Amino acid sequence: xxxxxxxxxxxxxxxxxxxxxxxxxxxxxxxxxxxxxxxxxxxxxxxxxxxxxxxxxxxxxxxxxxxxxxxxxxxxxxxxxxxxxxxxxxxxxxxxxxxxxxxxxxxxxxxxxxxxxxxxxxxxxxxxxxxxxxxxxxxxxxxxxxxxxxxxxxxxxxxxxxxxxxxxxxxxxxxxxxxxxxxxxxxxxxxxxxxxxxxxxxxxxxxxxxxxxxxxxxxxxxxxxxxxxxxxxxxxxxxxxxxxxxxxxxxxxxxxxxxxxxxxxxxxxxxxxxxxxxxxxxxxxxxxxxxxxxxxxxxxxxxx
Ligand SMILES: [Zn+2]
Numbered sequence: 001x002x003x004x005x006x007x008x009x010x011x012x013x014x015x016x017x018x019x020x021x022x023x024x025x026x027x028x029x030x031x032x033x034x035x036x037x038x039x040x041x042x043x044x045x046x047x048x049x050x051x052x053x054x055x056x057x058x059x060x061x062x063x064x065x066x067x068x069x070x071x072x073x074x075x076x077x078x079x080x081x082x083x084x085x086x087x088x089x090x091x092x093x094x095x096x097x098x099x100x101x102x103x104x105x106x107x108x109x110x111x112x113x114x115x116x117x118x119x120x121x122x123x124x125x126x127x128x129x130x131x132x133x134x135x136x137x138x139x140x141x142x143x144x145x146x147x148x149x150x151x152x153x154x155x156x157x158x159x160x161x162x163x164x165x166x167x168x169x170x171x172x173x174x175x176x177x178x179x180x181x182x183x184x185x186x187x188x189x190x191x192x193x194x195x196x197x198x199x200x201x202x203x204x205x206x207x208x209x210x211x212x213x214x215x216x217x218x219x220x221x222x223x224x225x226x227x228x229x230x231x232x233x234x235x236x237x238x239x240x241x242x243x244x245x246x247x248x249x250x251x252x253x254x255x256x257x258x259x260x261x262x263x264x265x266x267x268x269x270x271x272x273x274x275x276x277x278x279x280x281x282x283x284x285x286x287x288x289x290x291x292x293x294x295x296x297x298x299x300x301x302x303x304x
Contacts, residue, residue, distance in 0.1 A: 013027050028061040039053060048072065051069070058089065157177065175214040205231055238282075
């Protein structure tokens with residue numbers, strides 16, 4: 001099953017767009033290889049509002065959010081996870097509005113924030129936005145916890161995988177799910193090591209497929225209007241990739257570059273590291289399952 005990715009073109013950073021009766025969106029000026037056209041910050045409710053994924057530490061974006069909510073009360077700043085394109089603006093926004101910061105746990109300590117993340121931000125093709133180690137919610141939310149305003153109810157849905165602290169948020173009044181980086185219409189989700197976990201990610205995909213939400217609203221890119229079909233295509237894609245990797249190991253491939261060369265024929269050289277990171281996330285999971293053994297040198301793999 002091929003994934004039909006979604007694109008959009010009518011993007012103006014800082015403009016406030018109406019997405020649905022209860023939802024508005026302002027896109028931050030941080031377009032890039034992991035952020036597509038930029039972080040899409042959602043404003044939920046009217047009069048008393050929640051702001052979901054306030055975005056990067058960028059004064060222009062915070063000012064745009066303050067302008068979009070002028071005359072209203074921001075009651076909650078809601079954060080899906082601690083990548084730097086999602087959570088850092090929570091501090092400036094909280095100090096300007098007095099709103100409570102609620103949502104995910106602090107950045108996972110096992111993510112050392114080392115070379116994989118920081119280094120690869122520059123070459124612009126692999127990895128993921130680095131971690132926001134300063135994030136601390138006033139109230140940490142867990143699966144099923146709710147936050148309420150006069151016109152909205154948001155319920156946390158634990159969706160580890162992209163990163164262990166990832167939460168989606170259901171808007172009960174509209175049967176809509178804010179999916180953060182868990183499900184995005186424009187791209188597959190990177191599962192960076194060591195804070196990502198492919199097995200958890202696949203379980204979290206099954207979890208959001210089982211829900212009956214009308215729409216998914218990712219933090220990057222357009223609304224997903226056929227969420228179940230889209231998420232099922234993502235799941236099928238990952239399962240097919242895993243079968244292909246096992247098959248390549250059976251045929252004699254031993255390293256990540258060999259597997260990338262076999263499976264991503266014709267891929268732009270600059271994307272090989274990103275493809276390698278994806279293959280690695282599968283190999284880590286296959287090793288944990290006991291399907292694959294990892295040689296002591298760390299670079300070669302074989303079927304168990
Ligand atoms: Zn992320």
